[in-house]
Amino acid sequence: MERWRGQSEITIVTPVKPEAMSALGELLGAMARDVLGNDVLPFGRLTNTHFARFFLLDSAQAHDGIQLPAYLISMSDIDGRPEEGLAELVDVGGNGIDHLYSHCIGYPTALPASRQARLEYLRAHIVRADVNYVNTIGRTVQQIRGEAEVREAIEDFLDRGGPELVGGNPSAVRAAIREFVTSDGRLNWALTPAPAPPLAYRVRELVHFVVPVILGLLLLPVLVPVLLVWLVVLRLHEIRDPSPLVKPDRAHLDQLRALEDYTVQNQFIAAGFLKSGWFRRVTAVVILWLVGFGARHLFNNGNLAGVKTIHFARWILLDGAVRSVFVSNYDGSTESYMDDFIDKVAWALNAVFSNGAGYPATRWLLFGGARDEQAFKGFLRTHQLPTQVWYAAYDQLSALNIVDNAKIRAGLNGDMTELETQKWLRLL
Amino acid sequence: MAAVAVTPAQDLADLQGLLVRGYGNLTSACFLLLEIDEPDAARAWLALTADLATAADSRPTASSLNVAFTSSGLRALGLDSTVIEMFSNEFVEGIATPFRQRLLGDTGESAPASWAWGGPNGAPIHVAVMLYAVDEGALATLRDAETRRAAAHGLRTVSILDTVDLGGSEHFGFSDGVSQPAMAGLGRPDRSANTVAAGEFVLGYPNQYGLLGERPVLPRSADPMEILSLDVAGSGGADLGRNGSYLVFRQLSQDVRGFWRTVDHATRRPDGTSDPVRRTMLASKMVGRWPSGASLVVTPENDDPSYAKFNDFLYQDVDRDGLRCPVGSHIRRANPRDSLDPSPGSSRSLEVTNHHRILRRGREYGHRVDVKTLFDEVGEDEERGLHFVCLNANIARQFEFLQKTWINSPKFDGLHEGDDPVVGPRQALGDTFTVPASPVRTRVRGMPRFVAVRGGAYFFLPGRRALRYLASLGD
Known part of the structure; x- marks a missing residue:
């Protein structure tokens, strides 16, 4: 019997022991060779997971010289509450969870770890997505x-x-x-x-939608002058920000392309630094909140402003809004995906990505940017990361x-x- | 910065003629595929060839010669590898990579490993010399002269691809080449829905985004004799790409009997006899046009040759569900016009579709099929097909996108399964063709592959100044 469960996103970000990076890379490679049945985490046994992936984000030096750690990042889109998803991950993975996460800092050293210890470690490293896009909310x-x-x-x-x-x-x-x-x-x-969302859910969503709208309207007299000042400062930043035309390195491209176009769907990750300075950081946080709000309340039924090929997508900020990661699961080729961005939702991409270092020059946040086809495609491919392990539950749909x-x-x-x-x- | 010319209209003498015309009056054609053995001699050959190459400024009446190079050909001529890297990735890497095999459907018997030319197991292809003449006699003279001239300059002939004139049809029996995009401000004007910026096909001009796009621009010092045009973007560099184009060449073998026997089996009467009317109907549903070329959108019930050249139609208003022209049909995939997101039926939809257009310049090869044996268990199955040639400025966004996202995709325009019923590669979910109908659709399942790839390469068709520049490399 079907019941309404809602969906949840789970993002687990764990710092990798520097000496364990290459071994972890090899382990992920072994998992990728048999995604459904591997003995670390046999994804084929997950029953409530739409998409899941593991990937490595390399260590890097921030603008201020601080060394940021390398992370193992796990992301999944599941039915039900995050706690249910974590439990299934731990139960299906079993000792494999130890195998995987003992490459990471802070994992229990006494192995095998207890179920409870595994859960606690993962729970402690959950990062909430700043934007979570679900094609159709509630469909299991x-x-x-x-x-x-x-x-x-x-x-x-x-x-x-x-x-x-x-x-x-x-x-x-x-x-x-x-x-x-x-x-x-x-x-x-x-x-x-199919089960409809229960009343409690609908009320909660309504409140979540209406309260910020009312607050925004009440604060309008304050917001408008702030917005005008912000626009001027933004424009000054836009004129000053460098936007080099970068052609992606061929070896990097080959690594990405080797993982593409095997089924109807593809995966995508882009990671990079936000532009330095508090102005861009604050702008990114506010814009991401607005985009997340729009995704939750306006674009929650199969259509992201004319793009109907995205199953799930999310944006997260890391290291105190110094780095950002964008991830999605979509239909068709990377080329068609990038063309969709340019032709249909350039404004939305610009609003978020233009706070990232190296993005093609925008005008007034929404204009330009992605419309510079060659610069935009070069930027995306350069910032794209390979998805080391990728699971899709219905990859022919x-x-x-x-x-x-x-x-x-x-x-x-x-x-x-x-x-x-x-x-x-x-x-x- | 001076105003950037939006069309090459003022510079037609620098364009090779194939960019503006398919030489329909020159019904005989052949293509020489050459390998450069001696770079010095090859450059001497090219210096003369640059003068011989037919330009776009006038319509040739007797014969025509155009010439194009692969990236390995440019390397063999002595072009610096840093310059070659300025060309698009697709061109530099070539058509036969594992990634492109998946994109283009070049798998199984169509894999580059078994190609007759252009694959990893054959001789390298450096140059394509494309010859056109009014008749076979004139072509033979031209072909002999050019093969001798090539051989005398250290250019080894890897293959000579002959063609056949089927009078405007292709081998399956359908009129071909009815729809071509028009270039804004160049040639015969067309309705705006079918008109795209010249920069979509000719490098160095604004494309549909109003941008100049990726092209090889050299430092001025690399062109001391100032042969090339200056970069119109004002970089001060010399534009090696200007007035050139990327030329995609694929030898597509057609299983004509396989095609018609499949269609025949799918339309037989309950008593097992053939039904010629339904057979032609199904084949036309697969193509999207009747054998005459008339569109199914315009004349859905039967062929009407008076519409053979009629191309001024859209899909969304009259045929959204494909009841006339199936959503999965060949021509609807090759140019979906106004049927795709965003807002099907709108000018925005057309605008997005027009980012993915190509100029087709193909020619048929092999003998016309003997229709008497078409439906027999055993008949002649000699090699025949299409030398598919198309021109575009951005192979990834135009030819490859069209092939992957429209032709090969079982999910095209919301479909659940089935690739292009005529030319599709039958990858996963590919072998079903759905014919929308009232009250409910019919389907043909288990469709074999009718078109196999026998060879292919990505070429650069330079402007004539660029040809002279390449010829001067050793000086």
Whole structure:
């Protein structure tokens, strides 16, 4: 029986022992060779995880000379609360968690560590994402996989039904499909509509949306002058900030491309420094909050301002807002992804990424920037990191497929007009 | 900074003619693929070739010669590797890399390892000399003269690719080349939906983003004789790319009997006999046009040759669901017009699609198929197909994007499965073709691959000043 669970993002950032970096890299490489079944963390046994990844962020020197540590970063998108996701990670990983995290600073030395000790270590290193984008809030792995199976079965049924069905009128075809689903014990669960968000959840989201909006309106007399001053200072920064045209190194590109285009989906990580100085740091924090707010309340239903190919994405700030990491799981090639950024959501990318060092010059935060195609693609590829280990739970489904499948399932129930029926049948 | 010219209209004598015309009047053509053995002699050859190369400023009536180089060809000519690195990655690395195999679908029997030319197991391809003439006799004379001239200058002929004139059709039997993008301010004007900036095809001019894009700009000191044009961006450098283009060349072998037998099997009557009307219908649904070239959007029920050259249609308003022209059909993938995000049906949609256009300059090869044996169990299956040639300024954003994201993708425009039913590589989820219909779609499953890749390379088609510069490298 399906129930509303909501989704959570989990980001675990653990500093790596400097002497353990290469061994950890090799271990991640071994995991990547058998993502589903490896003996460190057999991702194939995770039941509530949409996407998961492990990657290394190298140590680096900040603008002020301070040495920032290297991190092992684990990210996953799961159904349910973060605590449930952590528990599954630890239970599926078992001793593998020790194997992996003993490369990291502060992990218990007495091995095997207890389940409790493992959980505590991971919990202590959770970093909350500053922006978390979910294609469709509340749709579970179980639902996505189940609805894909229902669609497949209906398509096969239509193929078998052939001429008789094709000759029928729309309502007759739909009735035949419903009868087919009803009669199949492995499919008839789909006749119950997908669970809707409970009232408590909806109220919480409404409050989370309305309170900042009201506060913002009340503070408008203060905000407007602040905003104007901020804009002027921003513009001065934009004129001054260097934005070199960088062509990515071929060896680096080869490392990235070797991990791309094996299934319908791809992974992406870009990491870099924020521009130095408090102004850009504060700007980045505020903008990320606004983008996160927009992702949660406005772009939470399959469409990120015209981009419909992103499953999950997130931004996090690290080391006290000195470094930032952007991560996503999306459909299609990196080239098409970058083109989507340029053609459809350049303004949003500019707002966030222009606070990063080396980004193509923007004007008034939203303009320019990503529209400089060559500079933008060079910037992204240069700042991109390989995803050492990547797991995707339904890697042959595009985000649009998942939306269609949910509509197909929803249409198994209820009354439809002739026109609605025709429209529904075109989903098949 | 002086105003940047937006079209090469004032400089057509510097463009090679292939950029502005496909030489449709020169029905005979062949392509010489050469390897440079002796750089000095090759440069002497190029000095003369630069003068022989047909320019874009007038339409040749008897014959034409154009010449293009791979990145290894430029290296063999003696171009400095730091300069070569200024060209796009795609060109520098070449078409036959593991990454591009996945992008382009060059796997299995289409893998570069088994290519007849351009693959890792064959001789290196450095130069393509493209010859066109009014008839086979004139072409033979030209071909003989050029192979002799090449041989005399230390250029070894790796392969000669012959072509055939099928009168505007391709081997499957469909009119081809109906739709080509027009360049703004150059050549015959077209409606705005089909017009793109010259910089999308010719290096050194603003592209659809209003930008000059990636191109090799040398320090002035590298061009002491001042052969090249100055960089219009005002860098003070010499633009080796200006008036040039990237030329993608792929030899695509067509299994014509496989195509028609598959279509025939899928449309047989319940009693097992062939149904020629439904057969042509399904094949046309796969292509998106009728054999005459008429669009299914315009004339969905039957072929109407009066629309053979008609190209002024869009998808979203009349055929959003593909009931006329299937969403997965070849022409809808090759140019989705106004059907994709953002806001299908809008000028924004067209604008985004127009970032991914190519100029096609291909020619067919091999004998016309014998239609008498087309549906037989056993028939002749000699080698035939298309020498696919296209021009673009950004191979990654144009040719490769089109091939990967539109032609090869089983998820094109919201589809669940199926790649291009005509030319698709049948990678995972690729072998299903969905024909939208009322009340419900039909599907053809288990479609084999009809088009295999037999060779290929990425070339640079330089402007004529750039040809002269390359010829001067040893001086």
